[in-house]
Amino acid sequence: QVQLVESGGASVQPGGSLRLSCAASGFTFTKYWMYWVRQPPGKDLEWVSRINPAGQISHYTDSVKGRFTISRDNSNNFVYLQMDSLQFDDTAVYYCAVPKDSYKILEEVRTLTDFGASGQGTQVTVAS
Numbered sequence: 001q002v003q004l005v006e007s008g009g010a011s012v013q014p015g016g017s018l019r020l021s022c023a024a025s026g027f028t029f030t031k032y033w034m035y036w037v038r039q040p041p042g043k044d045l046e047w048v049s050r051i052n053p054a055g056q057i058s059h060y061t062d063s064v065k066g067r068f069t070i071s072r073d074n075s076n077n078f079v080y081l082q083m084d085s086l087q088f089d090d091t092a093v094y095y096c097a098v099p100k101d102s103y104k105i106l107e108e109v110r111t112l113t114d115f116g117a118s119g120q121g122t123q124v125t126v127a128s
Helices: none
Strands: 003-007 018-025 034-039 046-051 058-060 068-073 078-083 092-098 122-126
Touching: 003 092, 018 034, 018 092, 018 122, 034 068, 034 078, 046 068, 046 078, 058 068
Parallel strands: none
Antiparallel strands: 003 018, 018 078, 034 046, 034 092, 046 058, 068 078, 092 122
């Protein structure tokens, strides 16, 4: 049974930092791209970042480039999202997610059901 459990969300001031963690189990972690996606209040789901199975290649949506860093620990089945210089628009529920197919990028992300599995989400609030 695939399980993804996020942690690390909190309320922070603009310019602050947070590190989100996602513990993965129930599948062969080293075969999958891993994603962070987010849903701002009242808005659609958007992908934030993804990292390849080996942890060597990462992609970011334009709004977080240079501020967020995704990483993974394949020895312990964790994926992380380091978020720096947080802005009001980063307020959202953040989800860790894994595609349905191994070694494949999920190009279009519309809903969490596009993924094979996702976590319960962790709330990030940026407020002064």
